[in-house]
Amino acid sequence: MHNIAVMPGDGTGPEVVREGLKVLAAAAARHDFQYETTDYDFGGDRYLKTGETLPDSAIDELASHDAIFLGAIGHPDVKPGILERGILLKARFALDQYINLRPVKLYPGVQTPIKDKGPEDIDFVVVRENTEGLYVGAGGFLKAGTPDEVAIQESINTRKGTERCIRYAFEYCRERGKENKLTLCGKTNVLNFAHDLWQRAFNEVAAEYPGVTTDYAHVDAICMWFVKNPEWFDVIVTDNMFGDIITDLGAMIQGGMGIAAGGNINPGGVSMFEPIGGSAPKYTGMNIINPMAAIAAVQMMLEVLKEKEAAAAVDRAIAHVTAEKLKSLAVGRTGYSTSEIGDMVAERVREG
Numbered sequence: 001m002h003n004i005a006v007m008p009g010d011g012t013g014p015e016v017v018r019e020g021l022k023v024l025a026a027a028a029a030r031h032d033f034q035y036e037t038t039d040y041d042f043g044g045d046r047y048l049k050t051g052e053t054l055p056d057s058a059i060d061e062l063a064s065h066d067a068i069f070l071g072a073i074g075h076p077d078v079k080p081g082i083l084e085r086g087i088l089l090k091a092r093f094a095l096d097q098y099i100n101l102r103p104v105k106l107y108p109g110v111q112t113p114i115k116d117k118g119p120e121d122i123d124f125v126v127v128r129e130n131t132e133g134l135y136v137g138a139g140g141f142l143k144a145g146t147p148d149e150v151a152i153q154e155s156i157n158t159r160k161g162t163e164r165c166i167r168y169a170f171e172y173c174r175e176r177g178k179e180n181k182l183t184l185c186g187k188t189n190v191l192n193f194a195h196d197l198w199q200r201a202f203n204e205v206a207a208e209y210p211g212v213t214t215d216y217a218h219v220d221a222i223c224m225w226f227v228k229n230p231e232w233f234d235v236i237v238t239d240n241m242f243g244d245i246i247t248d249l250g251a252m253i254q255g256g257m258g259i260a261a262g263g264n265i266n267p268g269g270v271s272m273f274e275p276i277g278g279s280a281p282k283y284t285g286m287n288i289i290n291p292m293a294a295i296a297a298v299q300m301m302l303e304v305l306k307e308k309e310a311a312a313a314v315d316r317a318i319a320h321v322t323a324e325k326l327k328s329l330a331v332g333r334t335g336y337s338t339s340e341i342g343d344m345v346a347e348r349v350r351e352g
Ligand code: IPM
Pocket: 084, 085, 088, 089, 244, 276
């Protein structure tokens, strides 16, 4: 029995989560597993009513589940940053979800803005460190609001934190078994402390994985290669801030926010899965947003719950629907409503 916490969140979050759960139900029926869901209403509306983002008591409750399925966080009436830090980043940090896993996979039939590249060229995974770096909130203001103001934002990189992330990436790369190639993405030519530590930890862990070929790319260069030669990549490991940036570029080359999903992974604890596109408030309640990214998040969740067959079936069903049915992934241009897309994927999963 899998106990799944569901946080539909804001805007179109609930609509896409509903379709993700539809596909989860189909997968459970077809592949014989049981699950239970518990809903949590954390998000912008609750914050506006109660002032509460994600209280500590909720962290304990979430931690008692096997996985968390998150819709979207972000509300037009709430100042940017409050919900992101108070809910999303709080969950990642408090639950020690130290990996942000972002597959960049071009499904068949999906348009990529990159000319002459197809699904065989765009299929890699970014392993982003998710609890350190510039995201820790270390720093502060000096002489705030004066002409002499100083703002310091520190990047914290611990040996343990980098090493566990790198080790996860090697393990993941080996298990993925595609090209057994792991690329470290950094900026060693300039960030001579933080990324020196990354490089040394990477080299030491690499010695334990002789079957994995290693490579290195500077973060600026990798942005060029993603566009020019995406087929070069298998698995990439990088720090929190660089990972944030390159995964949005990755999302675009795989067809956009309508398909991009991510997992916030704690390999020894509870992980959280989300479509990465945000809450898209202006489309709320219209049943036109494309739920494929939320369905892809469910696919990732099934992998981590070790429902491998069900995960593979959802992956095939997504590919079937993108290849055979959808005109586009863009909001309002798919040719179907939100719920129809969920129905088509669920039906395909049910049929096997
Ligand atoms: C992501 C998002 C978040 C991040 C924001 C919403 C805080 O962009 O998951 O990539 O920066 O990590």
